[in-house]
Amino acid sequence: MRLSALTVLLVLASLGVAGCLKKTGPKPAAEGAQELSWKDPAQEQAWLNAYHNSRFGFCDARMLADLWQHSVEDAQARVGMKLKAGVEDWQIDKWFIDPAREKAIANGLYCDPFDEGYKLSDVEALAQAWGIGVSDAKLVLSEKLVYGGRELADYAVQDAWMSTDGAYYDGEYDEGMEDEGYLAEAFWQSALTYCDARLLAEWWGVDPWDAKVALGQKVTNGFSLDEIERDVMGPAREHARKRGEVCAIWEGDVSYEDADALACFWGTTLEDAKVRIGQKLTNGDKDILDRVLSQARSACP
Template identity: 25%
Template structure:
C-alpha cells in the first residue's frame, strides 16, 4: 500500500518564491525587506538627557569649569546622567555657578530670548536695554531660567496694559488771589512726561521731571530754559529761568 504523504499548505510568499503562483508584475526579489531600526548615537542620547533638565547656559558654565567647550560639556554631563550620577552634575554645576555666576559667561539669547524681549523688560524695569540683557543673563547663570521667563512674561503683560498718555496726576491751577477760576492744569502722564494744559485741555508746554521730594516737584522746560516748581508746602506753582540766581517766583495757586 502506498501511503500518501500530507503536505502542509504553503504560504502565499512560499508559493510565489517557488513559482507555484505567478503574480503579474510582482517579483519575489522585489519583496520589501524589514527596515533597520532607527538608531540614536550614545552622544545624542546623552545630549537629550542633559537638556531634559538643564540649559545651554548650564552647558557653558560646566564647560568653563571643566575646561572644554559647551558642546562637549553637555555630552560629558549627559553621560554622567545616563549612569545615574545626578549628584556629580549638580555638584559641579553649583561650583561653576558660584565661581562664574554674574561674570557674563551666558547671554540672554541662550534661553531663546530676543532683543525685542529685552526692550520690553527694560521698559518694565525702567532701565537701559544693556542692563536688561545683563539682568536676564545673570538669572540664567544662577540657574534660574524659570524666573527669567516669568520676568519677560510679566513685562509683556504690563506692556499690554500700558498707555503712555494715561494721566497719573493732575494739578489744577488758578490765579494767585484764588478767585476760584481754573486757568489750566499740570498733568503727569504714565511715560513720566509732564504737560501744561489750558482750561480747555489744549497742550501748550512740556516738561521733564528733574527732582522730587515730599514737598516740591521740579520740572524743566527745555524750550524756554525754565523750571517749574510744584510746591505742595505753599500750594503754589512757581517758576524760575535757568539764568535766574534767586529763589523761584510764585506763578499760580494750586487748585488741586
C-alpha cells in the first residue's frame, strides 16, 4: 500500500520526530564565544570616540584588554560599541570593569597614572602630603586607579593639593614650606624636568624635593638654563652616566602615546624607544626630544 506524503508527515508528527525534518539554519555561536561585531572597521572610530567621551579611562581599558586578551584600543572599541547601543555606565562597571579589576588585582597589574593624564606635579603633591618618595607616591596612585578607578585617584590628588597649598606637611605646619613651594613652582615653570631634579639629588645625596627647590632658587635668581646646565647639572649627569643611570620616560613628562609615536618615527620597538627617550632625558636633551616629538606626532598620528 502506498502512503501519501501527507500521511507520512502525520505519522512522524505522532511519533514526535517531524521537527527533525525542518531546516534549522546555522547554529548559534557557542555560549561564551568571542563577540567580534565590534571589529567592524566602518564603525570602529565611532565606538572609540564613544569610549573616549565616557567616564572610563585608559586604566579601565588596559584591565579589560588583559581580561579579554585584546589590545587596549580593541577593548575601548568593544566598550564603546556597548555604550553606543545604550548600555549604561553602571552596567559596564558591573559586567565588565569589576571582573577585570578583580583579575588585575590578583595578577598585580597596575596602571600608569601618567596615561590617565596626571602630571608629575600631582605625584609630587601626593609624595609631599603623604611624607613618602615620589616613586612610592606614583605606585600608590597606580594602585588606587586599579582598586577604585579614576574617582578614588582624583580624590587622593585633590586632597593632597589642598594640604600642600595650605603649607602643611605630615599634618604639621612648616613656616618654610610656602617659600619652598614658590621655588618648586619656579622649577616646574622652567624647562627643567623631574629627571634633572632626581639626578641632582643623587649627586648631592639629598631628597629630590630639596634638589628641585635648589634648582628653583637658581631659576628665580636669574641663572640661565645654560649656566645651570654647566655649573650644576653637568656634574650630576656625568655621575649618572658612570653609574649607568637612565631616566624613565615619565620623569621627563613623556607619555605612553608620545613614546609610541617616537617608536613609529624612529622605526624601533616601543621598549627601544623608551630607552632612547630615557637616555636623552638623562643627557639633558629634552629640548631636542621635544622637537623630534613634534615631528613624530605629525608623521605618526
